[in-house]
Amino acid sequence: MERMMEPSLTDIDDMIVHEKMQAALEHQNEAWADGMADGIEPEIIADAAIALAMRETVRLHGEEGAEAMLNSLRERMLAGEFSPERTIQ
Secondary structure (H helix, E strand, C coil), rough: CCCCCCCHHHHHHHHHHHHCCCCCCHHHHHHHHHHCCCCHHHHHHHHHHHHHHHHHHHHHHHHHHHHHHHHHHHHHHHHCCCCCCCCHH
C-alpha cells in the first residue's frame, strides 16, 4: 500500500497565502462593484486602488521595496499575467 505524502510546512504556508489572496481579491471585487454601483468610473476606482496599494507598500516596505514591487508588477504585466484575455490552464 502506497503512503500518502504529508504536505510540508512550506506547502501549507503556500496554501494559506493562496487562500488569503483569494479572500482579498473577493473583498476587492466587492469594493469595485460598490464603487461602480455608486457611479464611480472604473478608471477612478483603479487609480484609487493603485494609489492606496502604493501608500501601504511604501509604509510597510519603504520606497525601495515599493520600487521592487513595481518592477515585478511591470514584468508580470509585460508577460501578460494581467491580460483580460489570459486563460489559466
